[in-house]
Amino acid sequence: MKYSFYMYFPSIKEWLLLDIREATGGNFMKKVMYSIIIALSIASIIFGNYYYKFKINETAEAAKMELSKTKSVSNESSSIKEITKKEEINVTKNLPDSIVSKIQAKHDQQKPVEFVILGSEVNALQEGTWTSLFQKELTNHYGSDAFNLTVITTKETSDIVLEDQLYKEALTLKPDLVLIEPFLLNDNGNYVMEDTLIYVEKIINDFERLESKPVIMLQPTNPIYQPKYYAEQVSMLKDYADNKGFIYLDHWPSWPDVNSNELNNYIESNNPNQKGYKLWAEFFKNYFIAE
Known part of the structure; x- marks a missing residue:
């Protein structure tokens, strides 16, 4: 149609x-x-x-x-x-799960990780020291608000540190991470290592009783040229950490051999010089910051 x-x-x-x-x-x-x-x-x-x-x-x-x-x-x-999440995971990939968990928990809460370093004066947070160099690396890679680093140092022996609670300020911070250098050079010549470890353990117990349940890490003081009893002290500290299940951050292998004259390029009067502090900081950077 x-x-x-x-x-x-x-x-x-x-x-x-x-x-x-x-x-x-x-x-x-x-x-x-x-x-x-x-x-x-x-x-x-x-x-x-x-x-x-x-x-x-x-x-x-x-x-x-x-x-x-x-x-x-x-x-x-x-x-x-x-x-962002993947990058964060990559940065922390060298760290044990206990530390990563602390970092992630504080990140989720949008709060800084309370990180306390306790030890002798070689750890002082001053320009050019290993702690100041390490702090800059943490800021560069994690951000300025990721870590709140508090460094408490003393020239006293471990018994005085314990008796006078020279670390009391650190306890009030309720830290998430605690790194202790057990005043080995301060105690050297004053106490046998067995006594030093007794004092250090009591200090650690005070931190472990905190509600924040911090991760405890131990490290030796810097090496010195041709040590005698001091080398044995360091070896005993490592054994103590292993037996107690504490993280032991052994930076000594990063330094020149203690019997080599080359070590004197990094140490002056038994303390690290600028090169020594840089080497020490590099060890901690490589541990906390994977690249």
Whole structure:
């Protein structure tokens, strides 16, 4: 069946099929004008309907594109968080799980890790010392708010440190990590190592009773040239840490051999010089910061 325009608008056909004689009259032009107006009106309605549908489709497509863009931004944000998490895991990959757990817990709480270093004066937090160099590395790799480093040092022997509780300030901080250098050179010549370890263990017990349950780490003092009994003290400290299950950070292998003259390039008057402090800090950087 064929369809034509006149099937829907028969009146127009009637107006157009005029008698030839009537066409010469004045009504002819009126009929033509009416027909044109009606045709234009119909065309306007059809075009308006088409344009309306077109705009609806256009709006819908724009909405889809905006939604897609939003999802893309959301996915990008998730990717950034995931990358950040992976980077953090890579930085701590050399650390034992006990330390990583402390760092992650404080990160989740948006609080700094309370890190206490306790020992003799060679650990003082001063310009150029190993602790100051190490602190800069922590800041550079973890951020300025990741660690709150507190260093407590003394020239006293371990018995005085215990009796006078010279580490009391550290206890009030409720630390997450505690690194102790057990005053070996301070005690050397004053106490046998067995006594030193008794004092040190009592100090450690005070930290272990804290609610924060800090991870305890031990380290030796710096090496000295051709040590005698001091070398035995260091060996006994390592055995003590292993037996008690404490983390022992043995930086001695990073130094030149204690019987080599080369060690004197890093030590002056039994204390580290600038090169010695840099070497000491490098050891801790490599332990706490994986690159």
